[in-house]
Amino acid sequence: MDDQNKNLLLATALSFGVILVWFLLFPPPDTPPTDPNATGTETSAPAEIATPTPDAAPGPEPGTPGAGEATETAGTDAPRLAIETPRLSGAISLRGGRIDTLALKDYRTEIDEDAPIVELLRPAGADQAYYALYGWAPGQGLALEDVPGPDTRWQVAEGETLAPGRPVTLTWQNDAGLTFTRRISVDEDYMFSVTQSVTNSGGASVSLAPYGILARHGEPENLKNFFILHEGVIAMADGTLTEMSYGDVEDLEVDPAEGARAEVMRVGENGWIGFTDHYWMTTLIPSSGSPFKAAAKYDERRGIYQTEAVLPTETLAPGETAEVSTQLFAGAKEWEAIRDYQRTGVDRFIDSIDWGWFFFLTKPIFWLLHEVNLLIGNMGWAIIGLTLIIKAVLLPLAYKSYVSMAKMKELQPEMEKIKERAGDDRQKLQQEMMELYKKEKVNPASGCLPILLQIPIFFSLYKVIFVTIELRHAPWFGPFNDLSAPDPTSIMNLFGLMPWAAPPPESILALIFIGILPIVLGVSMWLQQKLNPAPTDPTQQMIFAWMPWVFMFMLGSFASGLVLYWIANNLITFTQQYAIMRSQGYKPDLVGNILSSFRRKPRTEEK
Numbered sequence: 360m361d362d363q364n365k366n367l368l369l370a371t372a373l374s375f376g377v378i379l380v381w382f383l384l385f386p387p388p389d390t391p392p393t394d395p396n397a398t399g400t401e402t403s404a405p406a407e408i409a410t411p412t413p414d415a416a417p418g419p420e421p422g423t424p425g426a427g428e429a430t431e432t433a434g435t436d437a438p439r440l441a442i443e444t445p446r447l448s449g450a451i452s453l454r455g456g457r458i459d460t461l462a463l464k465d466y467r468t469e470i471d472e473d474a475p476i477v478e479l480l481r482p483a484g485a486d487q488a489y490y491a492l493y494g495w496a497p498g499q500g501l502a503l504e505d506v507p508g509p510d511t512r513w514q515v516a517e518g519e520t521l522a523p524g525r526p527v528t529l530t531w532q533n534d535a536g537l538t539f540t541r542r543i544s545v546d547e548d549y550m551f552s553v554t555q556s557v558t559n560s561g562g563a564s565v566s567l568a569p570y571g572i573l574a575r576h577g578e579p580e581n582l583k584n585f586f587i588l589h590e591g592v593i594a595m596a597d598g599t600l601t602e603m604s605y606g607d608v609e610d611l612e613v614d615p616a617e618g619a620r621a622e623v624m625r626v627g628e629n630g631w632i633g634f635t636d637h638y639w640m641t642t643l644i645p646s647s648g649s650p651f652k653a654a655a656k657y658d659e660r661r662g663i664y665q666t667e668a669v670l671p672t673e674t675l676a677p678g679e680t681a682e683v684s685t686q687l688f689a690g691a692k693e694w695e696a697i698r699d700y701q702r703t704g705v706d707r708f709i710d711s712i713d714w715g716w717f718f719f720l721t722k723p724i725f726w727l728l729h730e731v732n733l734l735i736g737n738m739g740w741a742i743i744g745l746t747l748i749i750k751a752v753l754l755p756l757a758y759k760s761y762v763s764m765a766k767m768k769e770l771q772p773e774m775e776k777i778k779e780r781a782g783d784d785r786q787k788l789q790q791e792m793m794e795l796y797k798k799e800k801v802n803p804a805s806g807c808l809p810i811l812l813q814i815p816i817f818f819s820l821y822k823v824i825f826v827t828i829e830l831r832h833a834p835w836f837g838p839f840n841d842l843s844a845p846d847p848t849s850i851m852n853l854f855g856l857m858p859w860a861a862p863p864p865e866s867i868l869a870l871i872f873i874g875i876l877p878i879v880l881g882v883s884m885w886l887q888q889k890l891n892p893a894p895t896d897p898t899q900q901m902i903f904a905w906m907p908w909v910f911m912f913m914l915g916s917f918a919s920g921l922v923l924y925w926i927a928n929n930l931i932t933f934t935q936q937y938a939i940m941r942s943q944g945y946k947p948d949l950v951g952n953i954l955s956s957f958r959r960k961p962r963t964e965e966k
Contacts, residue, residue, distance in 0.1 A: 411570045411654070411667050413496045413498045413566070413567070413669065413672045437453050437454035438515075439451060439453065440453070440515065440520065440521060441519075441520045441521070442458075442520070442521045442545065443521070443522050444522055444523055444546075445464070445523075445547055446463065446548060446690070447463065447464065447549070447689075448464060449461035449462060449480065451543065452482060453529070454510060454511070454512060454513075455494075455509040455510055455511055456511070456513045456541055457482070457491065457492040458490060458543075458551065458689070459480055459481065459491070460481065461478070461480035461689055462476050463478075463639070463690060463691055464476055465691070466691060467832075470832050470840055477639070479641070480641070480689065483574075488575075489573075489575045490573075490574055491572065491643075491689065493541060493570065493571050493572070493685075494506065494507050494511070494570060494572075495507060495568065495569055496570055496669065497567055498565070498566030498567050498568060498672050499564075499565065499674075500564065500565040501565050501566070501567055504533075505533050505534075506533070506539075507539050513541070514529065514530050514531065515528070516528040516529065516530045521545055522545070523545060523546055526542055526545075527542075528540060528542045535565075536559065536560040536562070537557055537558070537559055537565065538557065541556075542554040542556075548690065548693075549689055549690025550686055550687070550700060551687040552684060552685075552686055552687075553571070553684070553685050553687060554682060554683070554684040555569050555683050556680060556682035556683075557675065557681055558675075559675040559676065559678065559679055560677070561677060562677055563677065564676045564677070566674045566675075567675075568669055568670060568672040569669075570668065570669040571645075571667070571668045571685055572665060572667050573633055573634060573641050573643060573667075574663055574665050575634055575665070576662065576663055577662050578605045578664075587822060588637060588713060588825065588826055589604070589713045590605070590636055590637065591603050591604040591607065591634065591635070592604075592632070592633075592655040593632070593634070593635045593640075593711060594630065594633075594653055594666075595629070595631050595706060595707050595708075595710065596624045596625070596630040597629060597630060598706070601624065603655055605664060608622070608655055609659070611656075611657060617654060619656045619659075620656065620657040621657075622654065622655045622656075623653070624652070625650070626645075626652070626653055628647070628648050629706035630651070630653060631643060631645070631653075631688075632653040632666045632667070632668055633688070637826070638691060638828040638831055639690065639692065640689075640690070640691075640692050641689045642687070642711065643666065643668040643685065643686075643687060644668075644686040644688060644705055645668050645686075646683075646684055647704045649670065649671075650670075650671060651671070652667070652668070652670075653666070653667070668685065670685075688700065692712055692827075692828055693828055694709070694712065694827065695729075697711060712826065712827065713822075713826045714822070714826075715819075715822045717818065717819045717822065721819045721822050721823050724819050724823055725823045725827060727745055728741055728742065728829075729829065731745055737835065738829070738833035738835065739833075739835025739839060740835070742920055742923050742924050742927070743923070743924075745820075746928050747927075749816060750931045750932070750935065753812060757936075757939070758935075758939055761936050761943075762943050764936075765939070765943035765944065766799060766801045768940075769944070770799060774795070777791045777795065817921075820924055821917070821918070824842065825843065825918065830842050830920055831843050833920070835923070838854075839876075839919055841919070842918065842919050842923070843920060844918060845918065845919060846873070846919045846922065847860065847861050847874065847919075848861060848874040848876075849862060849873065850872050851872050854875045861874065873912060874915065876926065879926050880910065880914060880922055880926050881907045881910060884910060884911075885907040885908075886929075886949075886953075887932060887933045888903055889956070890933065890937060890952070891947070891952070904956075937949070
């Protein structure tokens with residue numbers, strides 16, 4: 360077996376092995392996810408959220424019952440204020456002042472235009488309840504009933520509908536002379552601003568701490584549990600990113616001070632905390648430069664996951680007023696929107712997108728894909744454009760590699776003479792081969808470098824296609840209407856000509872009746888092989904013969920955008936290799952190599 364074929368086989372086998380391990384470790388979900396956005400059914404289970412304890416002042420004993428416990432079942436008995444923006448619709452319940460109903464107008468649960476829009480937040484008492492609430496934790500001189508909590512009935516002081524440029528203001532007054540005000544505004548995208556203030560008209564000093572809470576009742580129904588994707592708690596604390604799955608939160612130690620399983624993080628200047636899903640996120644964001652206590656909690660008795668941002672305790676003398684502003688992100692994890700929020704002061708907010716371990720590749724690859732898509736206006740063609748750019752960047756290395764391969768072909772007669780002279784003397788064979796390589800300035804290992812470099816790029820693009828919302832439901836043309844999903848064509852629907860669907864990805868039939876893109880991928884790999892004659896070794900011949908078709912079936916269930924990238928990469932590589940080898944005086948016998956693979960092999964006579 361010559362060195363060139365050895366290197367090519369080694370590189371191809373390594374690529375196959377890495378992808379196979381990846382496929383085994385990170386298989387697609389076995390069952391289709393339950394639609395998390397269907398209208399929830401009301402239940403009679405009470406929603407009880409424990410009031411946070413102040414971070415730096417004495418407070419009531421954790422778990423003390425009172426006004427700080429929410430008993431709202433569905434919120435239908437409390438008045439509500441509508442939320443209407445170009446991209447959001449929802450409501451604020453006057454019980455607790457909760458932002459507890461929110462839908463994303465730009466996104467639907469399925470590709471079908473008639474599919475319901477995505478629901479992000481739901482009120483307590485509904486199935487999969489998920490909401491944001493704000494309040495004040497009592498400190499010195501106050502009890503739970505003296506501060507507004509999750510069950511407090513607020514009054515409307517200003518506004519009827521929350522919209523961009525049209526904030527709403529809520530007020531509540533206790534019997535001790537404290538007047539609380541909450542002003543809520545929203546921008547054109549997904550950012551809410553919440554300003555909480557309190558005025559002490561009583562006769563004694565009081566201490567209290569403002570807080571924000573995100574509460575989630577149970578795990579999301581559509582939880583992917585996919586190793587490549589983080590879902591659960593996400594927090595940034597002074598430049599340190601923390602990610603905890605729902606299982607991690609359940610396994611936290613019980614914190615006596617918090618009264619639940621909890622992980623507490625002290626943030627000195629900049630940070631945020633919340634929940635992240637595959638494509639959606641809610642995040643509590645205190646003002647930049649403000650210290651606060653961030654906490655992730657799990658109440659196993661009620662099955663509630665909770666993230667908190669508790670700001671420093673305020674001490675008010677009679678006649679004084681304290682005011683604190685925070686932000687709440689609730690929406691889609693759009694790269695452009697999140698980047699803009701980071702530019703306006705949300706520290707490292709772009710890291711809320713799960714870029715993974717290869718962030719140094721996934722971030723620039725996505726940026727480049729995004730920019731190309733802005734120019735072209737079609738994500739499928741943008742993937743092909745991205746492939747062209749990547750191949751252009753790697754062209755110098757590819758050129759050296761293919762030049763080396765052409766020279767190796769030219770040296771083939773001389774190498775055969777060396778093998779004949781050396782006979783069974785392996786040491787002499789290696790020594791003379793190395794002298795020949797040195798004399799002709801040929802590196803036999805260079806042929807595998809372009810293939811090896813494609814592995815991290817392939818995985819990084821797989822990550823980008825899987826986690827970024829910009830690829831969700833992104834069309835290319837014809838039946839390819841979602842590049843983040845497997846190829847929707849199959850022989851069962853005549854490769855997209857018939858209106859019915861292909862076998863679902865979790866079906867065994869999907870592994871057999873693959874789409875047209877995986878088939879094109881297999882053919883492109885096979886053609887690329889035919890630039891070189893088939894190896895003489897029978898085992899090597901068999902491996903090379905089966906490799907394209909194994910990859911074809913193995914990648915049939917991968918995202919069609921990823922298969923499209925690999926097809927484009929194969930075709931560009933084929934063109935580059937053919938042109939460069941021709942320029943070096945070696946003309947690949949493509950037609951002859953193809954015909955030889957169909958010729959019937961003569962039977963060897965038995966001795």
